[in-house]
Amino acid sequence: MKILVCISHVPDTTSKINFTDGDSKFDTNGVQYVINPNDEFGLTRAMWFKEKQGASVDVVNVGGAETEPTLRKALAIGADSAIRVNTEAKDGFQVAKELAKVVKDGGYDLVIAGRESIDYNGGMVPGMLAELTGANFVTNCINLEVEGTNATATREIDGGKETVATSLPLVIGGQKGLVEESDLRIPNMRGIMMARKKPLNVVDAANAEPETASIKFEKPAPKGAVTLVDAGNLDELVNLLHNEAKVI
Amino acid sequence: MSVLVYTESENGKFKKTALEVASYAKAVATQLGTTVTAVTVNAADTSELANYGVDKILNVTNSALEKFSAKSYAAVIKQAAEKEGAKVVVVSQSADSKYLAPLLAVGLDAGYASNVMEAPSSTSPFTVKRTAFTNKAFNITTINTDVKVVGLSNNSFGLVESSASATSEDFAPTLPEAGVTVQSVDKATDTVTIADAEIVVSAGRGLKGPENWGMIEELAGVLGAATACSKPVSDLGWRPHSEHVGQTGKPVAANLYIAIGISGAIQHLAGINASKVKVVINTDPEAPFFKAADYGVVGDAFEVVPALIEKLKAFKAANA
Ligand SMILES: Cc1cc2nc3c(=O)[nH]c(=O)nc-3n(C[C@H](O)[C@H](O)[C@H](O)COP(=O)(O)OP(=O)(O)OC[C@H]3O[C@@H](n4cnc5c(N)ncnc54)[C@H](O)[C@@H]3O)c2cc1C
Numbered sequence: 001m002k003i004l005v006c007i008s009h010v011p012d013t014t015s016k017i018n019f020t021d022g023d024s025k026f027d028t029n030g031v032q033y034v035i036n037p038n039d040e041f042g043l044t045r046a047m048w049f050k051e052k053q054g055a056s057v058d059v060v061n062v063g064g065a066e067t068e069p070t071l072r073k074a075l076a077i078g079a080d081s082a083i084r085v086n087t088e089a090k091d092g093f094q095v096a097k098e099l100a101k102v103v104k105d106g107g108y109d110l111v112i113a114g115r116e117s118i119d120y121n122g123g124m125v126p127g128m129l130a131e132l133t134g135a136n137f138v139t140n141c142i143n144l145e146v147e148g149t150n151a152t153a154t155r156e157i158d159g160g161k162e163t164v165a166t167s168l169p170l171v172i173g174g175q176k177g178l179v180e181e182s183d184l185r186i187p188n189m190r191g192i193m194m195a196r197k198k199p200l201n202v203v204d205a206a207n208a209e210p211e212t213a214s215i216k217f218e219k220p221a222p223k224g225a226v227t228l229v230d231a232g233n234l235d236e237l238v239n240l241l242h243n244e245a246k247v248i
Numbered sequence: 249m250s251v252l253v254y255t256e257s258e259n260g261k262f263k264k265t266a267l268e269v270a271s272y273a274k275a276v277a278t279q280l281g282t283t284v285t286a287v288t289v290n291a292a293d294t295s296e297l298a299n300y301g302v303d304k305i306l307n308v309t310n311s312a313l314e315k316f317s318a319k320s321y322a323a324v325i326k327q328a329a330e331k332e333g334a335k336v337v338v339v340s341q342s343a344d345s346k347y348l349a350p351l352l353a354v355g356l357d358a359g360y361a362s363n364v365m366e367a368p369s370s371t372s373p374f375t376v377k378r379t380a381f382t383n384k385a386f387n388i389t390t391i392n393t394d395v396k397v398v399g400l401s402n403n404s405f406g407l408v409e410s411s412a413s414a415t416s417e418d419f420a421p422t423l424p425e426a427g428v429t430v431q432s433v434d435k436a437t438d439t440v441t442i443a444d445a446e447i448v449v450s451a452g453r454g455l456k457g458p459e460n461w462g463m464i465e466e467l468a469g470v471l472g473a474a475t476a477c478s479k480p481v482s483d484l485g486w487r488p489h490s491e492h493v494g495q496t497g498k499p500v501a502a503n504l505y506i507a508i509g510i511s512g513a514i515q516h517l518a519g520i521n522a523s524k525v526k527v528v529i530n531t532d533p534e535a536p537f538f539k540a541a542d543y544g545v546v547g548d549a550f551e552v553v554p555a556l557i558e559k560l561k562a563f564k565a566a567n568a
Contacts, residue, residue, distance in 0.1 A: 011381070013382075013495060013514060013515050013518070014514055017381045017384045017385050019385075037495070037496055038496075091359070092350075092360070093353070093359060093360070096350075096354075118381070118382050118495060118518075119380065119381060120380050120381075120387065121362070121363055121379065121380060121381075121382060122360075122362050122363075123346050123350070123362055124349070124350040124353065124360055124362060125350075126350070127318070127347065127348075127349070127350025127351050127354075128350040128351075128353065128354050130351070131350065131351045131354035131355065132354055136427040136428055137318065137319070137351070137427075137428070138428060139318075139346070139347050140343060140347070142489070152431075156343065156489070156490055157316075157343050157344070157433070157435065158342055158343045158344070158441040158442070158443040158444065159435050159436055159437075159439065159441035159442075159443075159490065160433065160434050160435030160436060160490055161433075161434050161435075161490060162430055162431075162432065162433040162434065162435075163430075163431045163432045163434075164428045164429060164430050164431060165428070165429045165431050166427060166428040166429070167427070175496070176489075176496045176497070177489055181483065210359075210392075211358070211359030211360075211391065211392055211393045212359040212360070212361055212389050212390060212391050212392060213389065213390050213392060214387055214388070214389055215375065215388045215389065215390055216387075216388045217380065217385050217386065217387055217388070218377070218385065218386040218387075218388065219384075219385050219386075220384075220385070220386070220521070223540070223542075224542075226528070226538050226539070226541045226542065226543065226544045227542065227543050227544070228538075228543075228544050228545070228546065229543060229544070229545050230545075231545050231546065231547030231548075231551065231552050231555075234545070234552070234555050234556050234559045235559055237527070237543060237545065237556065237559075238556075238559050238560060238563050240543055241504070241525070241527070241543070242563070242567075245504070245524075245525045245542065245543070247446075247447070247503045247504040247524070247525050248447075248471065248504065248560075248563070
């Protein structure tokens with residue numbers, strides 16, 4: 001089985017979110033970048049397939065040279081080779097179109113992406129990629145088994161979960177649950193040394209056009225201080241929720 | 249030309265978000281000087297939609313659509329959009345709508361903006377405000393394609409009544425090969441889901457064990473709320489993973505979020521920032537959650553929650 005894992009290069013969860021250039025650009029100053037958490041679960045599941053059932057695992061990112069350390073980290077975790085599509089990622093549609101070319105050129109059976117990335121939270125790349133390549137698609141995936149060309153997946157739905165049967169070629173939008181968090185892999189020294197020798201191929205973009213454009217960013221208005229209510233005076237809390245906040 | 253809205257139903261009944269997306273579609277249609285067409289799938293009674301500004305209803309009734317299929321539903325909405333010549337298609341951000349929207353966008357060759365918070369600030373260029381960085385900021389985005397897909401964040405626009413008289417017609421789109429077949433569904437049917445809830449009662453490790461969730465469920469029951477939890481609670485298996493909210497869990501955009509015994513770590517807050525009013529109950533006055541909260545009670549959950557349940561019951565009885 002040929003697996004492609006899509007890797008989004010995102011600011012670490014604890015990053016301070018600031019903007020520059022008249023609030024039109026994300027301020028990368030002092031920001032630590034990581035593999036998107038949802039993709040990390042997918043990458044680890046791909047390693048499982050590789051080790052238990054035999055599979056090759058490539059990772060891909062659409063982005064500039066600054067994303068290479070993130071791809072190297074994925075190689076250190078165990079991916080066989082990495083592909084970087086050399087263009088600035090501008091919106092989900094553009095990224096999906098660039099990825100679709102990689103998928104078609106590489107003849108992948110299974111593409112594992114994250115259900116959404118934690119920067120723009122678009123949740124659109126995996127579904128668009130599936131549709132563009134004519135593959136089946138399951139998102140919010142919390143379990144995936146593959147046997148031959150048949151696949152069984154469990155996905156989260158509002159208020160529960162459901163199990164679906166489908167077949168390869170398949171794209172999934174994965175998330176926590178795809179593997180246990182305790183099974184997530186941290187690159188070890190050997191992995192890091194090996195990653196240096198693994199191929200990281202930079203390919204030219206197909207020059208797909210974005211269909212949306214980010215104009216600027218805004219931060220939520222600063223929040224006022226909390227109103228503390230005495231534990232012995234909960235009538236006051238009920239009163240505030242009813243008359244001031246008007247939520248009950 | 250019309251604005252098309254997909255109004256989701258469950259067991260024949262519209263979800264609250266269906267009325268919210270209809271309200272939103274009406275606002276967009278007013279800005280564009282056009283009408284609203286709703287497409288419904290296996291809905292029993294569609295009369296309610298007219299109260300939220302819908303002018304025309306396309307009813308799809310098909311037993312093959314009884315179980316949700318992203319591909320089939322996307323095909324239904326695409327064909328409805330084409331039939332109506334819709335330039336803007338509005339969907340909610342339920343798990344199902346988030347699943348189908350990217351497929352629909354490709355089908356219509358439309359730009360798609362998800363997690364949209366407000367009516368467009370301009371329709372030319374079509375400019376919307378959406379959340380980004382897991383609710384730590386907003387992104388002003390233009391959709392530059394001829395046809396546009398908008399995913400409206402739940403509970404962001406609210407319900408806006410406007411009486412119209414809707415015409416209704418049956419619509420029979422062609423269904424594609426689904427490719428994905430539902431084998432089993434495991435879902436609590438008698439409780440409010442986090443995605444639909446206006447009020448969410450959430451508890452963390454401060455509750456000490458799963459046996460103490462009775463009072464959380466009771467509080468949720470009194471408020472007609474959904475129950476939720478922090479990540480460690482679902483990791484420990486005290487509560488199902490579907491209740492885990494936060495960056496790696498579910499997002500919550502409720503009107504009221506009550507956090508009990510939850511510290512308020514950044515990854516948890518990331519998932520609940522879009523909620524309007526936050527109440528925190530915690531023994532530790534230094535818990536970071538108090539900084540994010542609107543109202544707080546420093547106190548032991550085991551004393552505060554039962555007392556709050558009694559107060560709310562009395563309040564409900566007095567205001568019934
Ligand atoms: C990459 C990453 C992603 C993450 N994603 C998420 C996520 O999506 N969602 C999430 O929730 N977390 C997430 N986390 C974990 C997060 O950092 C916190 O560990 C977690 O939110 C803490 O949960 P908690 O507050 O229930 O538990 P604790 O940290 O143990 O806090 C318990 C709180 O309860 C209070 N308390 C104790 N006893 C009582 C009592 N009797 N009455 C009242 N209060 C009491 C304590 O004062 C404390 O504040 C993530 C972490 C990482 C690194």
